[in-house]
Amino acid sequence: MTRPGGSPIPRRRTQQLFALLLLLLLVMPEVAPAEEPVTFRPEIAVEDVRPTIAYLASPELAGRSGRHSTRAAEFIVQRFQELGLQPLFAEQSYYQDIPAAKDENGVRRVLGRNVGAFLPGSDPARSDEILLVTAHYDHLGTRGGEIFAGADDNASGVAMMLAVATALSKQSNKPARSIAFVGFDLEEHMLWGSTWFAAHPPWPIERVKLFITADMIGRSLGDLPLPAVFVLGSEHAPQLKESLDRVGRPEGLDVARLCVDLIGTRSDYGPFRDRQIPFLFFSSGEHPDYHTPRDTPERIDYEKVARVSSLVLRLVRDMAATEELPEWVDKPEIDLDEPRALERITTLLLEAGDKRPLTDVQRYMVSIVRKRCRAILEKGEMTPDDRTWLVRMSQLLLLSVF
């Protein structure tokens, strides 16, 4: 093979190259198939995430709403300070007040507070570029005398954020780009905290090159035996897909890429996606204890939280150093990762038997989704029609099965 327009390689040289190649093939150990993702040992351990969840989801914090969300905010800020991270907001503050609309006297009441800290980039040429690592810390409070502890939703995401902040602030080679860590308040109130932040950022919002958030990473979709995290948003920036491939996945965790239009706006990435900022959303999916008093710490899969946190850590390191920043693509290219993930989920559902009983209608819906996914995978391509159908059916499944 020659480069177009380049000079042909001399014959003798070609022979030498072939001989070398042959030799390499003979001495090389058997190569793993290309689809096998690279795995790595999780760097963040269970004990790095468990205490955060234990405290935030404890009865003392009563579900982190109203004045109890203030205590959660103070806990996060204390951790930022212990790590020596800089305050993110004006007047050297770790807090950003989130006001309500003006009342009849023109006064704005404070509804809640975002918390944020900053790790300046070590490369002066790139420290203006910011990666945001976030998680909402509020939850539903106490209702009818019952505490909604919100261990998965979203003490698990905050545990990730603090574990990543800890690892990055303690490493000797500081990331080249700047990293900001933000705990959003009022996510459970129509994303009001992240909406306010995106409209009132501490710097021009164009400087945010990547937005990462995790919401519910400690359970499993529909309580299925699914050792996976869903990653949504990478379809809007090919560089993010490449980064996910580059860093691989932590041992014991599957990474299932889905497109965000499958679920719509379900967490704090909404206001950033609307501004066309490349983003990644990590979630292990909705389960039967979602938004109930049963979302408690003893039901959390701590290994999973540690593994997802380790994945985010690697991605942040990769994106903080890479030459190629993610660039927003409005109309994503369709690939087969999505039908692959859906095929896996529907198979698990159909094989779960008594562990996950389905009504006849649900079983029928799940099996036609699997059938269509298998047909797509068999022909090796997904048409826009296939995709429209899959999106509609997945939304139906989310509403009626999970």
Ligand SMILES: [Zn+2]
């Ligand atoms: Zn929630």
